[in-house]
Amino acid sequence: MGFSDPGMVALWLTSIVGRRLEAVTEARYWCEGRREPDAESLLHAWLFFGNALPVGLHGRGDQLLLAKEDPYRSYDMGEYGETRVGPARRPDVLSGFIGARLTDAAVIVGQDSGGDCAGLVLRFENGDLVIGTLGDEWVLSVGQVPTAAARYWAVQSFVHGGCR
Numbered sequence: 001m002g003f004s005d006p007g008m009v010a011l012w013l014t015s016i017v018g019r020r021l022e023a024v025t026e027a028r029y030w031c032e033g034r035r036e037p038d039a040e041s042l043l044h045a046w047l048f049f050g051n052a053l054p055v056g057l058h059g060r061g062d063q064l065l066l067a068k069e070d071p072y073r074s075y076d077m078g079e080y081g082e083t084r085v086g087p088a089r090r091p092d093v094l095s096g097f098i099g100a101r102l103t104d105a106a107v108i109v110g111q112d113s114g115g116d117c118a119g120l121v122l123r124f125e126n127g128d129l130v131i132g133t134l135g136d137e138w139v140l141s142v143g144q145v146p147t148a149a150a151r152y153w154a155v156q157s158f159v160h161g162g163c164r
Helices: 006-016 093-097
Strands: 021-030 042-049 055-060 063-068 082-087 102-110 117-124 127-134 137-142 153-155
Touching (some): 006 102, 006 117, 021 093, 093 127, 117 153
């Protein structure tokens, strides 16, 4: 069971501002011992902030669902490949923020999703992470919302410290 109401997401973000991202666990699709690069192979991700329950990120169309949950285990799908679950590793985008303190954050609302959360802007002391879902595809970006997603998304006000 997850949540994607922008108000609930903003409350969660408010509760973790100031904490360090201690770990990121990812579920990725592999086939014949290979996987596609970064966002293309990502199925789910879990963020572990200091002294907080892990939060899973699940994409459903244009909606980002957050769930306070532990990661699931890796599993084999026979001839269709496998799902491997483990720590985020370089050069993948999510790995670049492990150990950094979250200083500010905002909810991204999908303009065509009925007002649901479509993504997050997480401002860390070492840069900004944009993570969201658009048309069943993950969007991962360092810095700003990518131009291709910006026309479908609206960034709500930041939860702490205001916009810069």
